[in-house]
Amino acid sequence: MFNVKVNAKQSFQIDANKINDKEESFDIININDGEMHILWNHKSYSAIVVDANSEEKSFIIRVNGNEYDVKLQDKYDLLLQQLGMGNLKSTKVNNIKAPMPGLVLRFEKSIGDEIKKGDSVLILEAMKMENILKSPGDGKVKNILVKQGQAVEKNQILIELE
Numbered sequence: 001m002f003n004v005k006v007n008a009k010q011s012f013q014i015d016a017n018k019i020n021d022k023e024e025s026f027d028i029i030n031i032n033d034g035e036m037h038i039l040w041n042h043k044s045y046s047a048i049v050v051d052a053n054s055e056e057k058s059f060i061i062r063v064n065g066n067e068y069d070v071k072l073q074d075k076y077d078l079l080l081q082q083l084g085m086g087n088l089k090s091t092k093v094n095n096i097k098a099p100m101p102g103l104v105l106r107f108e109k110s111i112g113d114e115i116k117k118g119d120s121v122l123i124l125e126a127m128k129m130e131n132i133l134k135s136p137g138d139g140k141v142k143n144i145l146v147k148q149g150q151a152v153e154k155n156q157i158l159i160e161l162e
Contacts, residue, residue: 003073093137102126
């Protein structure tokens with residue numbers, strides 16, 4: 001189950017083949033990585049993932065030429081919110097990890113560079129897509145633990161921050 005918020009306005013809940021507890025029929029066909037064709041309510045949609053932040057579960061998705069900011073909450077996010085811990089965010093970030101297995105294409109920052117939350121830090125190729133890894137918080141690049149062209153595993157520490 002996911003709670004979905006679109007453009008910080010419209011909200012709905014998706015659970016298997018139900019949207020807001022209503023049985024829905026739709027087909028999704030993956031065309032390429034991050035690109036899909038959707039048939040829903042006898043209408044055709046072309047969707048492309050323009051940007052993805054897996055840590056924050058937020059995406060920019062272009063559907064038939066229109067861009068939408070989409071934020072997801074899974075059952076764990078909802079549980080934390082119910083327990084009153086939904087806004088717990090660490091202000092101090094010690095390192096940047098690989099969100100998925102991939103290949104380091106290039107670095108956007110160097111040792112000693114100051115970075116702010118949301119700054120592009122490095123480009124990771126995964127599933128034939130270039131993913132821009134952004135800083136989850138403010139800091140300074142202390143050490144870079146991988147090299148350009150190196151294959152990395154999910155959760156491998158790529159960059160240490162101070």
